[in-house]
Amino acid sequence: xxxxxxxxxxxxxxxxxxxxxxxxxxxxxxxxxxxxxxxxxxxxxxxxxxxxxxxxxxxxxxxxxxxxxxxxxxxxxxxxxxxxxxx
Amino acid sequence: xxxxxxxxxxxxxxxxxxxxxxxxxxxxxxxxxxxxxxxxxxxxxxxxxxxxxxxxxxxxxxxxxxxxxxxxxxxxxxxxxxxxxxxxxxxxxxxxxxxxxxxxxxxxxxxxxxxxxxxxxxxxxxxxxxxxxxxxxxxxxxxxxxxxxxxxxxxxxxxxxxxxxxxxxxxxxxxxxxxxxxxxxxxxxxxxxxxxxxxxxxxxxxxxxxxxxxxxxxxxxxxxxxxxxxxxxxxxxxxxxxxxxxxxxxxxxxxxxxxxxxxxxxxxxxxxxxxxxxxxxxxxxxxxxxxxxxxxxxxxxxxxxxxxxxxxxxxxxxxxxxxxxxxxxxxxxxxxxxxxxxxxxxxxxxxxxxxxxxxxxxxxxxxxxxxxxxxxxxxxxxxxxxxxxxxxxxxxxxxxxxxxxxxxxxxxxxxxxxxxxxxxxxxxxxxxxxxxxxxxxxxxxxxxxxxxxxxxxxxxxxxxxxx
Ligand SMILES: Cc1cc2nc3c(=O)[nH]c(=O)nc-3n(C[C@H](O)[C@H](O)[C@H](O)COP(=O)(O)OP(=O)(O)OC[C@H]3O[C@@H](n4cnc5c(N)ncnc54)[C@H](O)[C@@H]3O)c2cc1C
Numbered sequence: 144x145x146x147x148x149x150x151x152x153x154x155x156x157x158x159x160x161x162x163x164x165x166x167x168x169x170x171x172x173x174x175x176x177x178x179x180x181x182x183x184x185x186x187x188x189x190x191x192x193x194x195x196x197x198x199x200x201x202x203x204x205x206x207x208x209x210x211x212x213x214x215x216x217x218x219x220x221x222x223x224x225x226x227x228x229x230x
Numbered sequence: 231x232x233x234x235x236x237x238x239x240x241x242x243x244x245x246x247x248x249x250x251x252x253x254x255x256x257x258x259x260x261x262x263x264x265x266x267x268x269x270x271x272x273x274x275x276x277x278x279x280x281x282x283x284x285x286x287x288x289x290x291x292x293x294x295x296x297x298x299x300x301x302x303x304x305x306x307x308x309x310x311x312x313x314x315x316x317x318x319x320x321x322x323x324x325x326x327x328x329x330x331x332x333x334x335x336x337x338x339x340x341x342x343x344x345x346x347x348x349x350x351x352x353x354x355x356x357x358x359x360x361x362x363x364x365x366x367x368x369x370x371x372x373x374x375x376x377x378x379x380x381x382x383x384x385x386x387x388x389x390x391x392x393x394x395x396x397x398x399x400x401x402x403x404x405x406x407x408x409x410x411x412x413x414x415x416x417x418x419x420x421x422x423x424x425x426x427x428x429x430x431x432x433x434x435x436x437x438x439x440x441x442x443x444x445x446x447x448x449x450x451x452x453x454x455x456x457x458x459x460x461x462x463x464x465x466x467x468x469x470x471x472x473x474x475x476x477x478x479x480x481x482x483x484x485x486x487x488x489x490x491x492x493x494x495x496x497x498x499x500x501x502x503x504x505x506x507x508x509x510x511x512x513x514x515x516x517x518x519x520x521x522x523x524x525x526x527x528x529x530x531x532x533x534x535x536x537x538x539x540x541x542x543x544x545x546x547x548x549x550x551x552x553x554x555x556x557x558x559x560x561x562x563x564x565x566x567x568x569x570x571x572x573x574x575x576x577x578x579x580x581x582x583x584x585x586x587x588x589x590x591x592x593x594x595x596x597x598x599x600x601x602x603x604x605x606x607x608x609x610x611x612x613x614x615x616x617x618x619x620x621x622x623x624x625x626x627x628x629x630x631x632x633x634x635x636x637x638x639x640x641x642x643x644x645x646x647x648x649x650x651x652x653x654x655x656x657x658x659x660x661x662x663x664x665x666x667x668x669x670x671x672x673x674x675x676x677x678x679x680x681x682x683x684x685x686x687x688x689x690x691x692x693x694x695x696x697x
Binding site: 159160161162163164179180182184185187188191195 | 254255295296297298302303306307309311312680681684688689
């Protein structure tokens with residue numbers, strides 16, 4: 144997947160976890176937590192959704208890589224480069 | 231096959247845990263002894279009418295779209311929508327003690343102004359108490375046991391006000407007699423006084439049906455009439471269960487919502503744990519009167535009335551079969567629905583002595599139930615308008631009924647006084663959720679199932695060991 148496709152996937156995951164958030168003007172450089180209500184349970188869900196969809200294992204010590212949209216996409220890019228983008 | 235997880239009990243906590251596990255593609259089977267789902271909060275049909283077992287009101291009300299709070303967390307975690315629960319807010323509720331009443335609604339400011347009106351000398355203390363409570367982390371899974379009564383007494387000097395604040399919170403969620411654990415008090419205070427009450431138009435069946443549908447859509451397996459007789463151990467580790475009919479099922483993990491003492495009794499005798507776990511003994515009788523018109527037409531528009539006829543409130547196993555001095559009057563019609571309910575009813579609940587009700591013979595039981603039903607209603611009529619000439623049907627259940635249908639020892643509604651907040655047991659791979667983990671009530675039990683599934687069965691790290 145391209146970075147842009149990965150971004151779309153993350154947006155989709157966020158909208159499932161937090162259906163009442165408006166994600167249209169999400170700032171990619173600002174931490175998710177400063178822009179939306181996400182607690183540690185929700186955070187765990189992002190990790191688990193990624194594992195469920197793409198079988199990527201993210202060790203706990205690397206969770207902090209998922210702090211902003213930008214860092215998340217950068218972190219996932221090498222790990223998802225061979226993954227198929229959803230239609 | 232070997233399941234990833236077997237969940238014991240298809241009550242609210244077991245079903246919520248099941249959804250989490252199935253969503254993340256764990257093979258999960260929920261086993262329920264009864265012929266239907268719901269446990270302590272189930273539903274049934276009697277003489278062509280729908281009845282709910284437990285539902286008075288759902289706590290933790292929030293308007294659709296709210297981003298914070300337990301209800302929003304619950305919906306997110308279960309991937310359900312606000313519409314799925316279809317909650318309408320309460321009209322307003324009352325705490326009635328001798329010579330003084332307090333009203334509250336889903337707006338906390340109403341309770342504050344009521345306290346300022348009825349107890350002008352106490353309002354500052356109450357506000358400071360509220361600030362203290364808001365700073366407390368009630369959800370920490372490790373907590374010292376603190377007495378809510380003694381903390382309240384540091385801020386409030388009018389004893390009757392302390393009793394009035396405790397009364398609804400104990401009735402709706404204390405496993406401990408006469409006092410509450412402070413952490414539990416904070417949970418209940420927020421969920422009842424700050425967030426408030428709501429109810430789905432169709433009652434608890436709506437919620438249960440949504441849960442089951444979600445669970446099955448995600449590939450979960452639900453078996454009814456499948457009671458667990460024994461938990462099978464291998465070298466101190468839970469590896470499966472034996473059902474009442476002798477069927478054996480294997481699993482990597484077992485999550486039980488049956489209660490802590492109840493679950494320990496499923497272990498093979500020789501492996502029974504050294505430390506005995508005491509079941510609780512707080513139980514209730516509830517009588518449901520179906521009326522020929524809405525309670526509001528008879529002058530009662532309150533959603534819930536918590537009453538107590540003496541200055542102190544005795545929340546404990548009564549020495550009489552029923553303690554008629556205090557109780558709860560609930561009118562399911564008195565929520566702000568878009569359209570009226572099909573049936574009109576009043577539910578009245580009072581503390582009951584489980585042992586008295588268990589010891590009666592089958593012959594004695596119906597007559598005693600009927601005579602105490604009338605005493606409960608007579609007592610409650612001191613706090614609400616008389617509805618007796620409008621009753622067209624009635625049903626009453628006792629601790630005996632609760633035990634028969636849910637297996638909870640002593641017909642206990644809120645479980646053992648000692649909670650096991652982290653859900654672990656003396657047996658490896660055997661975990662607890664629901665009542666005895668410690669989050670109580672409808673919303674609480676679902677959150678309990680979710681948190682225990684997350685903590686023990688879904689954390690990426692916990693999985694490596696089992697797969
Ligand atoms: C009269 C009454 C009124 C209530 N009113 C309210 C209210 O208004 N608002 C509110 O929020 N809460 C209310 N509650 C409390 C609420 O119903 C409970 O807190 C909640 O339902 C507990 O859910 P649970 O999943 O923890 O336990 P349970 O519902 O007890 O689930 C446990 C399940 O396990 C099953 N089981 C037990 N042993 C076995 C076995 N060996 N094998 C297989 N299955 C087994 C049982 O049959 C049961 O279905 C009320 C309860 C009662 C009784």
